Amino acid sequence: MRSAAIALTFSALIMGGCTSLQVDPLPEGLTEQPPSGWSEERARLQQFQQWELSGKLAVRQPSDSGTAVINYWKQDGEAYELALSSSFLGMGRTTLEGVPGFIELTLPGGDRYQSGDPEALIEAATGWQLPINSLTWWIRGLPGPDGDFRLFFDDQEQLAVIRQQGWEIRYDRWQPFIEGYPPLPARLTAVKGEKRVRLVVSNWHERNGEVW
Template identity: 65%
Template sequence: MPLWVRAWLTTLLIMSLGACSTIRLEPLPDGMTDQPPADWTDRSAQLRQFDHWQLTGKLAVRQPSDSGTALINHWIQKGEAYDLALSSSFLGMGSTTLKGVPGFIELTLANGETYRSGDPAALMEAATGWQLPLESLTWWIRGLPSPGSDYRLLFNDQGKLAIIRQDGWEIRYDRWHEQQSNIPALPARITALKDQKRVRVAVGDWQELNP
């Protein structure tokens, strides 16, 4: 093989490998940066330590198959364990409770029927028709990325977390509660988007619980 042909093929190979290894990032929205503010390390550590809490609020789900809303009568989080009580007339759900830890969920419907599964998202969808990333929501609701998968954080011009992009979802932080004496500033409303699915959580009240 002539040297010039070998050199040309080698150049093509290098270019193709370089193209395959390039990660294409979406352009940043106007006024956003992916450079965290100086206090982000301390703030995120504070949020991770805030792992015993209770909130009330409202949940709204919109997806191609159906849509609906539910009251969050309580969402109690104690470390990795959650206890979520919803009430809704949507699809006859009535009062539904979800209790679980990562990798396990127990779902009880209004009629008393109880289901258990090692796949929380699949059980939630089978029982209610809603596609909710429950295990990730326990992190996103505090303004943190879920551990165990890649993510990208975007901050606004005030240094506040504005968007988390993770696992194909875009989580937008629309409003924040003010910081209290013993509770860090926490989201008041978040919107999670993926394809044609939208999950919105409006938090009316946060409370810290004793470990």
């Protein structure tokens, strides 16, 4: 059973190997010079802290690959609740609830696991290396608060790439989901060596202080 596998393997988790594939070259025409309205756009996105989205997630890496439906991803400041459904590895519906530095994972059968290392617990449960803490920023088109970063913009003055923590986040499509906010990412791909995480957002709305 998947829950037994977590209990047996969690304590033995180690950092991923250093072998990597060459990242595809950046498209021509990108610049690190921010457009004139970037400061205002970034400030507006930073204020966007209570939201809910749905969509799809795909992970490709040497150890395991698969896809999942994002039933919902609710965010309230730094706190998140994420429900994924997938038949991959018998995962079923799995719920992740956490804040930076802590996560509780609930498996389809109701078994719960808690950890101060969110990414390690997710890997133990699903086999996927998912940078969940950083994704809560990258999904809005923002660099995370931890670590240096580089931003690249395209000829439409739209953010095209973030490089941070060894990841390259490529923004493939933007969409004006919510009135009063700048366009939000509709599809992004995060690449780190042999690891690829793709997020496709089908719906996104502001929560307006709703209580979970």
